[in-house]
Amino acid sequence: MTEAVLKLTILGSGTSTGVPVLGCHCAVCSSTDPRNNRTRCSALIEWSDHKVLIDTATDFRHQALRQGIEQVDSVLYTHAHADHVHGIDDLRTFTLTTGQAIPVFAARSVLDRVQGLFSYIFCETDAPGYRPRLQLNPVDGPFGLFGQQVTPIPLVHGFGESLGYRVGSLAYVVDCSAIPESSWKLLQGLEVLVIDALRFREHQAHFSISEAIEVAGQLQVPRTLLTHLTHDIDHPRHSSDLPEGAEFAYDGQVVTVPLPGG
Ligand SMILES: [Zn+2]
Ligand SMILES: [Zn+2]
Ligand SMILES: [Zn+2]
DSSP states (O other): OOOOEEEEEEEEOBOTTOBSOTTOOSTTTTOOOGGGOBOBSEEEEEETTEEEEEOOOTTHHHHHHHHTOOOOOEEEOSOOOHHHHTTGGGGHHHHHHHOOOEEEEEOHHHHHHHHHHTGGGGOTTSOGGGSOOEEEEEOSSOEEETTEEEEEEEEEETTEEEEEEEETTEEEEOSOSBOOHHHHGGGTTOSEEEEEOOOSSOOSSSOOHHHHHHHHHHHTOSEEEEESBOTTOOHHHHHTTSOTTEEEOOTTOEEEEEOTTO
């Protein structure tokens, strides 16, 4: 029997503007290194032949083409900022193929916001071909999905809130500027942490690189991927400055961890 694994693909490692930033000609935005080319922040996690999307980023269609995603079995939303939800319409293609609604999980307030932003999706009188079919599930604690437990991690995101998600020993924690006291216990014993680390300078709504590294150190995580990166980060140039166990995420990067109960 082969060991069950959880596979995470970084679909997008960039901040809300993406990198290159429109109109910017800095060294990173002009770089030919593909690791400096960052689409909007999103990830795909896979286990037991199921593909679960974390957020539908603005660049979702491009990301799905690049990674060969031909199936989406569920979507977990972190929060409703534009860069994390605006690719939602491209779920339409997948629901047209299967005829099945995709189960979507998010905080109640995020689902309300998505329904407000994309009211056409939930207009039952419109033809299904013009809107993705989604089945909304508000989350307020751990839930089962395709045989695994998914644990939402409440986070502070500036003046708002966000949800990280944990499956097995992997946690995906964006967008966040602080981790509430009660969420630290949900992040113990991780093997891989993917965490918001916007840039070197501090920001009111995101961890800086040093703050994210400090969180990883406190949690004693062996491997940390820093994501949601701006054009301040030159992947090849700045990678050597990171402590052991920390790395800058890049689009298309894949990490795996063993899954319990395999
Ligand atoms: Zn964001
Ligand atoms: Zn730039
Ligand atoms: Zn955000």
